[in-house]
Amino acid sequence: xxxxxxxxxxxxxxxxxxxxxxxxxxxxxxSVECVVWTAWLLSVLVGGVAVAVTLYVVRLRQYDLYxxxxxxxxxxxxxxxxxxxxxxxxxxxxxxxxxxRHTARGYRYxxxxxxxxxxxxxxxxxxxxxxxxxxxxxxxxxGEYMPTYPSQMKRDEAMWxxxxxxxxxxxxxxxxxxxxxxxxxxxxxxxVWAVETKDLTADDLGLIATAxxxxxxxxxxxxxxxxxxxxxxxxxxxxxxxxPPELAATRQGYEERMRRYANDRVRxxxxxxxxxxxxxxxSSPCMELPxxxxx
Amino acid sequence: MSASAIPxxxxxxxxxxxxxxxxxxxxxxxxxxYEAKLTRYIRRLGVHRLEDQQDVLQDIFLKAYRNLNSFDxxxxxxxxxxxxxxxxxxxxxRKTVVRPEGNLVADSDEILQFVQSKEVxxxxxxxxxINAAEVTEALAQIDEKYRVVLILRFFEHKEYDEISxxxxxxxxxxxTLIHRGKKQLASVLxxxxxxx
Numbered sequence: 001x002x003x004x005x006x007x008x009x010x011x012x013x014x015x016x017x018x019x020x021x022x023x024x025x026x027x028x029x030x031s032v033e034c035v036v037w038t039a040w041l042l043s044v045l046v047g048g049v050a051v052a053v054t055l056y057v058v059r060l061r062q063y064d065l066y067x068x069x070x071x072x073x074x075x076x077x078x079x080x081x082x083x084x085x086x087x088x089x090x091x092x093x094x095x096x097x098x099x100x101r102h103t104a105r106g107y108r109y110x111x112x113x114x115x116x117x118x119x120x121x122x123x124x125x126x127x128x129x130x131x132x133x134x135x136x137x138x139x140x141x142x143g144e145y146m147p148t149y150p151s152q153m154k155r156d157e158a159m160w161x162x163x164x165x166x167x168x169x170x171x172x173x174x175x176x177x178x179x180x181x182x183x184x185x186x187x188x189x190x191x192v193w194a195v196e197t198k199d200l201t202a203d204d205l206g207l208i209a210t211a212x213x214x215x216x217x218x219x220x221x222x223x224x225x226x227x228x229x230x231x232x233x234x235x236x237x238x239x240x241x242x243x244p245p246e247l248a249a250t251r252q253g254y255e256e257r258m259r260r261y262a263n264d265r266v267r268x269x270x271x272x273x274x275x276x277x278x279x280x281x282x283s284s285p286c287m288e289l290p291x292x293x294x295x
Numbered sequence: 296m297s298a299s300a301i302p303x304x305x306x307x308x309x310x311x312x313x314x315x316x317x318x319x320x321x322x323x324x325x326x327x328x329y330e331a332k333l334t335r336y337i338r339r340l341g342v343h344r345l346e347d348q349q350d351v352l353q354d355i356f357l358k359a360y361r362n363l364n365s366f367d368x369x370x371x372x373x374x375x376x377x378x379x380x381x382x383x384x385x386x387x388x389r390k391t392v393v394r395p396e397g398n399l400v401a402d403s404d405e406i407l408q409f410v411q412s413k414e415v416x417x418x419x420x421x422x423x424x425i426n427a428a429e430v431t432e433a434l435a436q437i438d439e440k441y442r443v444v445l446i447l448r449f450f451e452h453k454e455y456d457e458i459s460x461x462x463x464x465x466x467x468x469x470x471t472l473i474h475r476g477k478k479q480l481a482s483v484l485x486x487x488x489x490x491x
Binding site: 016023 | 316319320322323326327330349352353356357360361362363364365367459463464465466467468
């Protein structure tokens with residue numbers, strides 16, 4: 001025996017009436033759509049910030065003095081890359097794609113179009129933010145307010161605060177006395193060093209005299225007392241975004257200096273060959289810099 | 296001949312939607328229009344028992360009614376309600392842990408048309424003496440994503456852009472899925488019964 005079911009139309013209309021079912025408001029759906037688009041916009045925006053910081057870091061060229069700081073260029077480059085921001089960028093692009101695909105018509109577009117539009121959005125926005133120095137400001141602010149955030153400033157300070165490896169960062173504490181070439185230099189850990197500056201150029205000395213933060217390349221003959229033999233002084237580019245010509249000038253100055261030491265070394269070799277080993281007593285420690293051998 | 300002799304066209308689905316938003320009783324018109332189509336569709340997706348079909352259909356129409364304001368009039372109402380039907384049918388058989396094997400309805404004429412179709416893979420030609428039961432069984436064995444597009448394309452006779460709207464995938468992907476689905480179907484089909 002079969003039971004005849006009521007027409008579906010009747011059942012549906014009855015349920016609509018008895019359960020007081022109403023269509024959800026149009027505003028509800030518009031709000032949902034707005035949330036999805038806002039989420040997309042936010043992910044593109046954060047992706048843009050990630051691009052801006054990445055561009056700032058890449059443009060900083062922390063690998064510029066890689067012979068001083070690292071064994072080789074690739075190691076220096078690998079360490080300089082802002083992995084945190086690159087991961088953030090990838091995550092944000094993925095999030096942007098997800099959000100865009102979940103808009104009312106997002107499914108109609110092929111994945112490559114959605115992906116490339118989100119990437120392009122982040123790239124263009126990031127480029128614009130970089131021009132406004134947002135990358136620099138974000139990196140510095142994060143470094144100031146988040147103790148665990150490895151800002152470029154912190155990384156650079158840590159990299160150059162290694163006197164045992166021939167790198168020292170700080171500023172002039174006391175200038176040299178009239179008859180001396182030794183200045184008092186205070187590093188990032190508030191240690192005052194006696195720095196021998198006789199091998200430095202006039203430009204180097206001028207840079208140190210400004211009392212701005214500088215990076216010193218050299219040799220540490222002793223840690224107690226704190227003595228450092230300076231072979232080069234380089235500006236610290238973290239207080240304000242450096243321009244490409246400034247960065248290029250730093251690299252150029254470094255190369256010229258290293259060429260000079262290399263030539264001195266060759267000449268010293270010739271002198272030793274002519275006069276004997278007593279010539280070593282007057283040689284500069286700068287001729288034995290590890291960076292010189294890496295060039 | 297007077298103009299009044301010309302019969303007026305029934306209102307479009309989209310017009311009925313607008314009327315329904317003002318008067319819920321108008322919704323019955325849409326239910327009547329789509330009841331048979333959606334019953335057939337969800338049956339093909341694996342909702343086989345009559346009682347289950349009734350339950351799923353009620354869920355579909357009530358869900359559609361609740362979300363009527365989300366219907367984009369730039370889409371067709373048919374695609375929109377098929378999308379809801381698709382989602383409800385899929386979630387029904389996932390909830391009830393029922394795999395759709397063997398539940399596909401064998402419709403000899405449609406299956407014959409389907410297997411003879413050369414629109415995607417012209418290099419694949421099926422024999423005229425095809426066994427409909429074998430195709431039905433093979434359809435049940437292929438991946439769900441392929442089975443669904445093949446059903447929509449060859450059994451529901453939907454266009455690519457409609458399938459795109461129903462499944463919420465790009466139109467290009469519809470073509471790809473149909474092509475791959477037919478290849479997978481061909482690989483599953485018994486080579487003794489069907490000559491490819």
